[in-house]
Amino acid sequence: MNWKDHALDLADRVTHRTSRWRGPVSYTPRHLFVPQWWEREGEQWTLREPLTDTDWYAAVYDDRSLITRVGALHADRAKSGDHPTGRPTSSATLPSLVVRMLDHARIDDGDELLDVGTGSGYGAALAAQGLGDASVTSVDVDPYLVEAARERLDLAGLHPTLEVVDATGPLPARRGKFDRIVATVAVRSVPESWLAALCVGGRLVTTIAGTSLLVTAEKRADGSAVGRVEWDRAGFMHARRGDDYPPGATSLLATAHDLDGEDVMTSPYPVVDVANAWDLDSMLGITTPGIEHSYRENGERRTAEMAHADGSWARAVTADDGRTVVHQGGPRRLWEILDSLRAYWLQHGELPVRGVQVLITPEGQTRLARGKWRAVL
Incomplete structure (x- = not known):
């Protein structure tokens, strides 16, 4: 099988036949975005360097996440025998989850999309295939990830706008407001800049850090956004502000x-x-x-x-x-x-967080409410 057969099989598994993302999944060469990756073997991370196209395609066109960076060491820059320590800091997200996040955004033709968390670049590739290069901007805090993604997108014939940006700070706004923001990094509370970059009526899709809670919200004229925690589940790495996460526990x-x-x-x-x-x-x-x-x-x-x-x-x-x-x-x-x-x-009889109502203030405070239960992030 060549890569196109694998991509078509992946599309059959992660999209329904009328999905607007079925085509993009079927003709996006995911293998270009993940030439090698990290796998956990026992107590250590080990570099996976596929020796044949058969092994390579079987792994990258499977519906799973592939860890591409551990601590400060990207798999692209590693050599056999390297065993980095620390937490995973970047990955190629499993394709079905990328598709679900895009589905939750309810994207229409002509919408301007901001993809927060470029990572491998595969999500930006799907978006650009489905919407066109001019409608997609993708940002990441990691300069190497952005440059590598740009080169690999170019090999795939795709040229969305990519920028190195700390997503917890100001976002690119030179093209005006975005109709949709989809974040494949998690945040504790939605940054103020995200609402500022979203147009009125625009839709935000993100996840709450440290949880599997997926939030969708639409911006109102007063600058706030209202929505809910979906019954779906999703988990992403925390948004980084630097080269690695601070020491934890x-x-x-x-x-x-x-x-x-x-x-x-x-x-x-x-x-x-x-x-x-x-x-x-x-x-x-x-x-x-x-x-x-x-x-x-x-x-x-x-x-x-x-x-x-x-x-x-x-x-x-x-x-x-x-x-x-x-x-x-x-x-x-x-x-x-x-x-x-x-x-x-x-x-x-249940925990209140799934299905909870969400209010995001213009200042970036996220408030959760369901019945008498309340939480402020």
């Missing part, structure tokens, strides 16, 4: 399994893999942002750990008698915060 998380807690308690709830309990993780990400998680199983024994950069940590273990024994330390009791959310869930 990773080192504390790594030692949490050996610490004796200042408090030891028994939880009424079983040990849970929080990061994969999406609604619970999202609720925790709203109320107590910045927690990092680990989870492992050994037979019937389950262990979950939580850590925060403020020094708070928790470890929950399934004891031999089936009880959940929790050790905690630091300024906050993280597992008790988690248990309070699980108690809310049992009391009310």
Whole structure:
């Protein structure tokens, strides 16, 4: 099979037959945008350098995200034997998610689109294929990503506008207001500049950092935007302001399994893999942002750990008698915060974050409301 066969097969899997994005997926050469990437092998990141076109096409035309940058090291600039440390800082997003984000934008012919988070450039390529070069602007904080994407887009015969921009600051506005903004990086609260760059009636699609919550909102004449958290789910890396993310709680998380807690308690709830309990993780990400998680199983024994950069940590273990024994330390009791959310869930039948109403003020404050529940980001 050549790459066009793979791309057509990918389009069959990630779009419906009347989708405006079916054509762009079927004739966009994704392999140009991801020549090599990082894969997790055991406890370390290892460079994946496909030796044949068969291996290359099978990986890049699969519907999955490919990590292209870990810490400050991009896979393009790496060599065999490199094993970077830190968090993933850029990726080629799985195609079905790119398509879903564009679908949520409800793009019409003639709309001007701002793509926040150029990354590999594949999303900008799909947008340019579907809307035309002149209707697409894509921005990223990373100068190398922007330049590499520009070169690869050129190889694909595409020439949208690309700029190096910190998306949390002022956005490009030389072409006037944008009709649609689609962000494939996550933000805690929508930056003021995003609403300033959006035209009245324009639609914003983004995600809340540290959650799987996907927000859509439309701008009003008073400069605010109203919308909701969709029932769909999406997760993206946090918007970076520099070359790498600031230090988090990773080192504390790594030692949490050996610490004796200042408090030891028994939880009424079983040990849970929080990061994969999406609604619970999202609720925790709203109320107590910045927690990092680990989870492992050994037979019937389950262990979950939580850590925060403020020094708070928790470890929950399934004891031999089936009880959940929790050790905690630091300024906050993280597992008790988690248990309070699980108690809310049992009391009310659901967590309120999915489907919540959203108001974004002109100053960039994001307010969430559902029934009596409120949160301000």
